[in-house]
Amino acid sequence: MRDAFQIWVDAVCEQVRFQPDRKAIAQELRVHYDDHVKDLLRLGRDPALAEERALEAMGDAQEVGRALDKVHKPWLGWLWEASRALALALTVLTLVTLLWTVGLNSLVERTIDELTWEEPPASAVKAELEHGTLYAAPGDVTQEPGGKATAEIRLWLQMRDPLGTDPYYGIKNWFFTYRDEHGELSVQETDPLTRTAAASRYWRNPGVSRVGWTRHSQTVELVLDGPPQWAEVSYPLSGQDWVLRVEWEVEP
Amino acid sequence: MKIDKSLMSGSTTLLILSLLSGEEMYGYQMITELARRSNHVFALKEGTLYPILHGLEAEGLVSVREKKSPEGRTRKYYRITRKGGRALDARKEEWVTFREQVDAVVNSAAPA
Numbered sequence: 466m467r468d469a470f471q472i473w474v475d476a477v478c479e480q481v482r483f484q485p486d487r488k489a490i491a492q493e494l495r496v497h498y499d500d501h502v503k504d505l506l507r508l509g510r511d512p513a514l515a516e517e518r519a520l521e522a523m524g525d526a527q528e529v530g531r532a533l534d535k536v537h538k539p540w541l542g543w544l545w546e547a548s549r550a551l552a553l554a555l556t557v558l559t560l561v562t563l564l565w566t567v568g569l570n571s572l573v574e575r576t577i578d579e580l581t582w583e584e585p586p587a588s589a590v591k592a593e594l595e596h597g598t599l600y601a602a603p604g605d606v607t608q609e610p611g612g613k614a615t616a617e618i619r620l621w622l623q624m625r626d627p628l629g630t631d632p633y634y635g636i637k638n639w640f641f642t643y644r645d646e647h648g649e650l651s652v653q654e655t656d657p658l659t660r661t662a663a664a665s666r667y668w669r670n671p672g673v674s675r676v677g678w679t680r681h682s683q684t685v686e687l688v689l690d691g692p693p694q695w696a697e698v699s700y701p702l703s704g705q706d707w708v709l710r711v712e713w714e715v716e717p
Numbered sequence: 718m719k720i721d722k723s724l725m726s727g728s729t730t731l732l733i734l735s736l737l738s739g740e741e742m743y744g745y746q747m748i749t750e751l752a753r754r755s756n757h758v759f760a761l762k763e764g765t766l767y768p769i770l771h772g773l774e775a776e777g778l779v780s781v782r783e784k785k786s787p788e789g790r791t792r793k794y795y796r797i798t799r800k801g802g803r804a805l806d807a808r809k810e811e812w813v814t815f816r817e818q819v820d821a822v823v824n825s826a827a828p829a
Contacts, residue, residue: 524762
C-alpha cells in the first residue's frame with residue numbers, strides 16, 4: 466500500500482518527463498522526508514502527526530515536480546545517455562579489436578605452437594645460418610609397391626628477426642635441393658619434383674612469429690625410386706654454403 | 718515572522734551557496750541549518766530545495782556525491798565548486814548593492 470508520502474512523491478515524479486532520473490529523485494526526497502519525520506519523533510511528536518507535518522513541509526507536489534522537470538530536461542538527459550552508450554560501445558569495440566588483432570590471435574597461435582612444437586632431436590644435424598639455425602633429421606622410410614619408397618626428412622628452423630633476404634628463405638618457401646645416392650632433384654612448391662612419380666610435403670607446424678624470433682618445423686615427404694640411405698639438403702641459391710646430410714639406418 | 722515567498726525566491730541561490738561555502742551538506746541538513754541561522758525566519762518549502770540544488774549542479778556551481786551516513790542511510794551530499802565560489806562572491810556583491818539601495822529608498826520615503 467502506498468503511504469501518503471509515496472502518493473506525494475509519485476505525483477512529483479509524474480511531472481518529470483525524463484524517466485531515468487525519476488528513481489534517484491524519489492529516493493532523495495524519501496531520505497529527506499524520513500530525516501524530517503525522525504527529527505519530529507525525537508522531539509516527542511506523535512508518529513502520525515510527525516508524518517503529517519513532515520509531508521506538509523515538503524510543499525506542493527505539482528510545483529516541486531514542475532520545477533524538477535525544468536532542470537531534468539529530457540533532451541539533455543537523452544543526449545547524456547546516448548553519449549554514454551556511444552562511449553561504452555566504442556570502448557567495447559576497441560577492446561574487442563585489440564584482443565582480436567593482438568591478444569587473441571597470438572594467444573591461439575602461441576597455444577597451438579606450444580602444444581605441437583617438438584624440439585629437434587639431439588641426433589639432428591644442424592647448420593648455423595646468418596639469422597638462425599636449421600636442423601634436419603631423418604624421418605620414416607616406407608617401402609611402396611613397385612620398388613618405390615616414401616622418405617621423410619624433418620626440418621626445424623629457428624630464426625631471429627628481422628629476416629631480411631636469408632639463405633633459408635628457400636626452405637620456407639619449399640625451394641631447395643635434395644640429393645641422395647641415386648641423384649639430385651630440386652624441390653619447389655610450384656614444380657614439386659622432377660625425378661620421381663609423386664611427392665608430397667606437409668607442415669608439422671605452421672610456424673609462429675614472435676617478438677624477436679620465429680620458428681618453423683616441417684616434414685618433407687618424398688616419393689623416391691627406392692629407399693635412400695642418406696640424403697643431402699641444401700639451397701644453392703642462398704649465396705651461403707650449407708648442406709645438411711641425414712642418414713637412415715639401413716635395416717639388416 | 719515569516720517572509721513572503723516571493724522575497725525568498727530571488728535569494729535562494731545566494732543562501733544555499735552561502736550554506737555550502739562552509740561545508741558539504743545534504744538536503745535536510747541545509748533546511749535545518751537555514752532555519753537555525755535565520756532564527757526560523759527562512760523556511761523553504763522543503764521539496765523546492767531539490768530543483769534548486771539540481772539546477773546548481775547542472776550549472777556546475779555545486780557537485781554531488783553519495784555518502785553513507787553514520788546511521789547507514791545513503792545520502793546525497795552537495796559541495797560548492799570553484800565556479801560556485803566565484804558565483805557566490807558575485808551574488809554577495811549584488812546583494813550588498815541591492816540591500817543598500819533598498820535601504821536608501823525605504824529610508825528616504827519614511828516620514829521625517
